[in-house]
Amino acid sequence: MPVLRLDPVRRRWVITGKRPAMPDALDSGELCPFCPGNEGFTPASICEHRDANGNWEVRVFHDRAPLFRVEGGLNREGEGIYDRMNALGAHEIVVETTQHGKTLAELAPGRIARVFEICRDRIIDLKQDPRFRYVSVFKDQGRLRPAAEEHGHSHVLATPVIPTLVERELRWSLLHYQRKERCIYCDIIHQESQSGKRIVDENADFICICPYASRFPYEIWVLPVQHNSSFERDMNTDARLLSLAKFLKLALLRVEKISDKLRMVLHTEPNLGAYGPGEDRWKTVRDDFHWHFEIYPEIDADTGHFDAESFYYNPIPAEDAALALRAIEVAEENNQPEI
Numbered sequence: 001m002p003v004l005r006l007d008p009v010r011r012r013w014v015i016t017g018k019r020p021a022m023p024d025a026l027d028s029g030e031l032c033p034f035c036p037g038n039e040g041f042t043p044a045s046i047c048e049h050r051d052a053n054g055n056w057e058v059r060v061f062h063d064r065a066p067l068f069r070v071e072g073g074l075n076r077e078g079e080g081i082y083d084r085m086n087a088l089g090a091h092e093i094v095v096e097t098t099q100h101g102k103t104l105a106e107l108a109p110g111r112i113a114r115v116f117e118i119c120r121d122r123i124i125d126l127k128q129d130p131r132f133r134y135v136s137v138f139k140d141q142g143r144l145r146p147a148a149e150e151h152g153h154s155h156v157l158a159t160p161v162i163p164t165l166v167e168r169e170l171r172w173s174l175l176h177y178q179r180k181e182r183c184i185y186c187d188i189i190h191q192e193s194q195s196g197k198r199i200v201d202e203n204a205d206f207i208c209i210c211p212y213a214s215r216f217p218y219e220i221w222v223l224p225v226q227h228n229s230s231f232e233r234d235m236n237t238d239a240r241l242l243s244l245a246k247f248l249k250l251a252l253l254r255v256e257k258i259s260d261k262l263r264m265v266l267h268t269e270p271n272l273g274a275y276g277p278g279e280d281r282w283k284t285v286r287d288d289f290h291w292h293f294e295i296y297p298e299i300d301a302d303t304g305h306f307d308a309e310s311f312y313y314n315p316i317p318a319e320d321a322a323l324a325l326r327a328i329e330v331a332e333e334n335n336q337p338e339i
């Protein structure tokens with residue numbers, strides 16, 4: 001059973017220990033457990049969206065071999081100078097569509113909106129548990145693994161610690177706010193909107209940019225134009241969900257023209273109702289942090305990063321990447337029914 005160990009020098013939590021084995025029947029990778037009719041190969045649904053005929057369109061269930069488990073306590077322990085705790089958490093799979101092989105971007109906007117809606121609801125539900133300090137939502141698309149990897153799905157991961165990269169963003173956003181009483185992301189949006197050099201797309205609700213210091217070629221961020229620290233609070237109406245779905249669809253279609261392999265991560269505020277010092281530490285988070293998606297296509301390029309992750313080498317500057325992504329024609333493909 002994996003546990004979390006803290007690297008005391010770098011303040012980084014590492015999951016260590018053997019993870020539970022995958023059920024044998026799925027190891028061959030031939031059967032897709034996410035396809036309709038194969039629900040028996042997955043755990044029961046935690047929640048589903050159903051169509052008018054009562055068939056599921058989007059469903060969520062617990063991962064079959066989770067790194068994080070809901071049962072038991074945290075059991076925080078010291079081991080000399082070291083800290084460890086149980087890898088307590090929840091790892092859920094969101095199957096985004098019944099159609100095997102369709103990417104999220106290929107779905108109609110109304111269907112993409114249903115996926116975001118169910119992710120929103122899972123975040124809200126998991127944040128009711130004060131043991132969880134953060135809920136992550138991410139997807140790895142097009143990576144070569146068993147058949148299920150070709151079936152569009154996302155992961156929802158609730159953890160007793162805030163992921164290192166998000167915590168870094170939270171800390172530096174807070175510092176910027178303490179110095180200037182402004183949200184650093186709003187400042188970035190303002191500057192990028194004025195210069196236009198790194199903008200891929202924008203409308204009244206959302207903006208898509210290649211970040212100034214992009215770590216990966218064609219990395220993009222999608223942010224709401226109006227300040228909001230929380231995806232789950234911002235996405236509180238069908239209209240807002242649909243607006244995001246339409247915008248993100250175009251962004252993803254562009255990225256898919258660059259590479260069919262991509263990673264998409266949501267960064268939203270931490271669980272303010274969690275036990276521990278979070279409430280104090282993040283008391284201005286609603287003003288200083290700004291939720292966003294980060295999307296990284298995977299391409300064959302000379303992008304080796306040095307010293308494991310301290311330095312990144314990206315041969316394509318953000319301005320060039322934005323220019324290329326802007327030039328990709330996607331409007332026509334988006335011209336389809338909303339539902």
Ligand SMILES: [Zn+2]
Nearest residue numbers: 032035100151
């Ligand atoms: Zn499938």
Ligand SMILES: [Zn+2]
Nearest residue numbers: 183186227290
């Ligand atoms: Zn902001």
Ligand SMILES: [Zn+2]
Nearest residue numbers: 169267292294
């Ligand atoms: Zn981020």
